[in-house]
Amino acid sequence: MTKNIEDYYAPWVKGIPMYVSEHIELAWRKPELHRMMSNENPLPPSDKVLEAMFKYAKMTNRYPDQGLVVRQKIAELNNVDGPQNVMIGNGSSEVYDNIFRMFITPGDEVIQHTPCFGIYGLRGTLLGAKMVSVPMIYKDNLLKFDHEGLMKAITDKTKIIVIPNPNNPSGNYMDPEHFIPFAETGIPLIVDEAYVEYAGLGKSQVQLTKKYKNVLITRTLSKAYGLAGMRFGYTIGHEDVIKQIAGSLLPWNVGTIPMWAALAAFEDQEGLAERVKFNNDAVDYISESLSVIPGFHVMPSKANYILFDCGETGKTGKEVLEYAETKGIILRGESKKYGSDGWFRVTIGSKEENELFVNTVLEFFGVKK
Ligand SMILES: Cc1ncc(COP(=O)(O)O)c(C=O)c1O
Structure with missing residues (x-):
């Protein structure tokens, strides 16, 4: 009797799907959105x-x-x-x-x-x-x-x-x-x-x-x-x-x-230095601006993204993501961990995007600048 194609796959690969990043798909479909979710660099090539x-x-x-x-x-x-x-x-x-x-x-x-x-x-x-x-x-x-x-x-x-x-x-x-x-x-x-x-x-x-x-x-x-x-x-x-x-x-x-x-x-090490400075200044700006929110924890970052845990504020990361979406910002959600569902991550964007992100989060938590 002939076997099914399924019987021929290596057992450990069965059901593994193609990797599709939904938020990247969305960002390419709607270029007007602010893509602050995939650890990309906001500056174009030199x-x-x-x-x-x-x-x-x-x-x-x-x-x-x-x-x-x-x-x-x-x-x-x-x-x-x-x-x-x-x-x-x-x-x-x-x-x-x-x-x-x-x-x-x-x-x-x-x-x-x-x-x-x-x-x-x-x-x-x-x-x-x-x-x-x-x-x-x-x-x-x-x-x-x-x-x-x-x-x-x-x-x-x-x-x-x-x-x-x-x-x-x-x-x-x-x-x-x-x-x-x-x-x-x-x-x-x-x-x-x-x-x-x-x-x-x-x-x-x-x-x-x-x-x-x-x-x-x-x-x-x-x-x-x-x-x-x-x-x-x-x-x-x-x-x-x-x-x-x-x-x-x-x-x-x-x-x-x-x-x-x-x-x-x-x-082009000058081009790299420019990108690094832009990023690190933005990380400082966002981290400092949001650390004023009571119960909002900012993980100090040496990269082009910042992880937050807002669990203690009583809000969830998902709620922040949904609110940011209403302003056209795509952020990265995170699974529940360490007893908190307040995790989410932002990637550094352009100067305007970083300001929009900061204002959006402050507004969501009802904190005045
Ligand atoms: C820790 C880490 N390693 C590797 C990569 C993959 O980078 P690429 O395949 O674009 O070189 C990423 C991308 O987000 C990453 O976060």
Whole structure:
């Protein structure tokens, strides 16, 4: 008897849906809305980056090469030996796919620190991994890294430990000394530094890759560099490990335009500094403006988003989101956690959008400026 198509799927992929971000779909359908929900950069690409895009667009009749020039530039910026320490991808999400593929077999465990970015769970599950979620600690109205909890979660089946630094959505960093014990375990440790440029590369753990073969750093141009729609990410690690992981790359995974525009972005450090300053000033402005609301907790952020818990005000995050929607603002909802349903997150927008957001939230809570 013939079997059904369903009987042929790998058991652990059955029912996994396509990833569709409803709020991003909405924002593209209705460009008049204020997209303050997806950790994008409100500033458009610099002229230098645009010039590179146009220049290389004219050469897209040709296949791209393996990106040695941009990989060399990344190596220089991060003080590692050379392109052999760098693998590039179509956004850091793809880089996660490549890394996970090279380690995970069904039944392996991946440790993540929640709440955190969703791609680890999405790719881990697709490969049949068991996601082990260790919650951050919520204390003194702050979300804190639980390095001891993460360490306790390690078992014989642990294949990967992933630590976003700073974390999304909490926006804070783990103390640097707490990375060493994880590096010492020999278990693949991935430090996701998607937002590190907002605080500067001095906050990076990249130097660990020189001492520990099992440490990989991931980065993206989607955030501080402001090129989310271009799709460019990378990982830095020991050359032997990069060589092995690169075995999973699809040929020509990074197109000619993103590859050379990325180089232009790395060379335009002035453009980056401008974006970082704009963002960090806006984070201060929003955090200070809203901290006057009684019972409204602002998680200090070193990234381009801020997480709030308004549970103690008696309002829910969902209610804030609904009110903001009436003003054309899309925010990011958060699940109920730590006994509070007051969580929500904002992404930094333009100056006008940030003011509109602040005024909207103050108005919602009935607080005068
Ligand atoms: C912590 C973290 N890592 C990685 C990414 C993915 O970035 P991309 O795939 O655009 O490089 C994001 C995006 O929001 C993120 O928050």
